[in-house]
Amino acid sequence: MNEIERLYTFLVQFPELYLATQEQGQPHILPIRSVHLENGRLYVIGCDKETLQRLNTNPKAALLAVSGQQQLRMEGRLLIEDSRCYFRSAQAELVSPDGTSQAFHISAQRPFENVYGKLIVSCQALPEEPLHSSVIMARMAEAARRAGAAGIRANSTADIQAIRTQVDLPIIGIIKAEYPDSPVYITPTMKEIDALVSAGPDVIALDATDRLRPGNISLADFVAAIRSRYPQQKLMADCSTPAEILQADELGFDYIGTTLVGYTEASRGHRIEENDFEWIRQALEQIHVPLIAEGNIDTPEKARRVLDLGCFSVVVGSAITRPQNIAARFTAALEKEGK
Numbered sequence: 535m536n537e538i539e540r541l542y543t544f545l546v547q548f549p550e551l552y553l554a555t556q557e558q559g560q561p562h563i564l565p566i567r568s569v570h571l572e573n574g575r576l577y578v579i580g581c582d583k584e585t586l587q588r589l590n591t592n593p594k595a596a597l598l599a600v601s602g603q604q605q606l607r608m609e610g611r612l613l614i615e616d617s618r619c620y621f622r623s624a625q626a627e628l629v630s631p632d633g634t635s636q637a638f639h640i641s642a643q644r645p646f647e648n649v650y651g652k653l654i655v656s657c658q659a660l661p662e663e664p665l666h667s668s669v670i671m672a673r674m675a676e677a678a679r680r681a682g683a684a685g686i687r688a689n690s691t692a693d694i695q696a697i698r699t700q701v702d703l704p705i706i707g708i709i710k711a712e713y714p715d716s717p718v719y720i721t722p723t724m725k726e727i728d729a730l731v732s733a734g735p736d737v738i739a740l741d742a743t744d745r746l747r748p749g750n751i752s753l754a755d756f757v758a759a760i761r762s763r764y765p766q767q768k769l770m771a772d773c774s775t776p777a778e779i780l781q782a783d784e785l786g787f788d789y790i791g792t793t794l795v796g797y798t799e800a801s802r803g804h805r806i807e808e809n810d811f812e813w814i815r816q817a818l819e820q821i822h823v824p825l826i827a828e829g830n831i832d833t834p835e836k837a838r839r840v841l842d843l844g845c846f847s848v849v850v851g852s853a854i855t856r857p858q859n860i861a862a863r864f865t866a867a868l869e870k871e872g873k
């Protein structure tokens with residue numbers, strides 16, 4: 535169950551619901567009938583015409599649900615569509631009679647299929663990078679959305695939650711974590727899967743190379759364990775070689791990516807664009823699930839080419855969201871020219 539579903543199961547237990555809106559600094563409060571969850575959107579049912587008009591001008595609203603001494607408070611933004619309104623994003627707090635509380639961050643979801651034929655922007659900055667900050671990653675994601683990107687790839691639950699409150703695009707989530715007994719670092723164990731599932735990205739990506747995970751766990755065993763624990767969760771395979779792409783297809787991943795080409799011992803020295811994206815062209819003829827081009831797609835022309843070849847979508851990271859890398863390309867070119 536993701537965060538919005540968990541919040542919904544609490545909300546429906548409250549007999550009294552009130553919605554507060556604002557018009558030119560004037561507060562308005564309205565008892566509402568109920569809430570309804572549909573396609574990842576939390577709808578507020580029973581708003582009158584005036585409230586919908588107010589929300590159209592100022593989407594900020596607060597919802598209070600009361601049941602005896604238990605309260606659930608929500609603050610967020612509502613969007614109106616076909617005379618119905620739903621939370622685009624919100625933060626909620628459930629306060630129990632004993633004073634304990636539970637926080638929720640929700641955001642309306644768009645289906646992952648929306649990324650078909652479009653750009654996914656990877657917004658990542660590791661602790662050693664200058665832009666390491668969930669606030670900055672959420673802004674990066676908002677910039678990508680304004681530019682027309684259809685999806686976001688993000689690292690860590692903190693970044694995913696921050697991005698969700700700003701941007702209602704589908705998210706591919708990962709957790710990068712290093713373990714002493716394995717070189718696998720993209721979502722390597724069930725600990726990272728558990729954390730990601732609670733943050734609720736649309737798709738979880740994990741290393742799908744032919745290497746053992748921490749604790750000597752094979753990829754096949756890891757995937758089987760994830761499937762039995764979270765049967766609904768969509769999974770993306772981050773591969774580095776054509777053989778790994780075929781294996782990921784056999785293992786039943788929902789999406790396959792070329793993320794790790796050039797980053798493993800088995801793919802050392804290879805770049806995804808070599809011989810007009812030969813590995814991508816081969817894979818597209820053989821696999822049965824959507825292929826996402828990712829890793830060193832660093833120009834608009836390369837992104838266009840992989841989509842023309844038949845990739846489902848393309849993920850671009852460093853060339854858009856890592857200014858240090860972008861600047862380094864310029865300084866390197868200038869140094870060469872000067873010689």
Ligand SMILES: CC(=O)N[C@H](C=O)[C@@H](O)[C@H](O)[C@H](O)COP(=O)(O)O
Nearest residue numbers: 656793797829830831850851852853
């Ligand atoms: C190899 C590895 O760890 N790749 C990571 C996977 O999430 C990210 O650091 C990349 O930025 C991402 O794959 C996008 O690729 P590029 O930044 O090349 O556009």
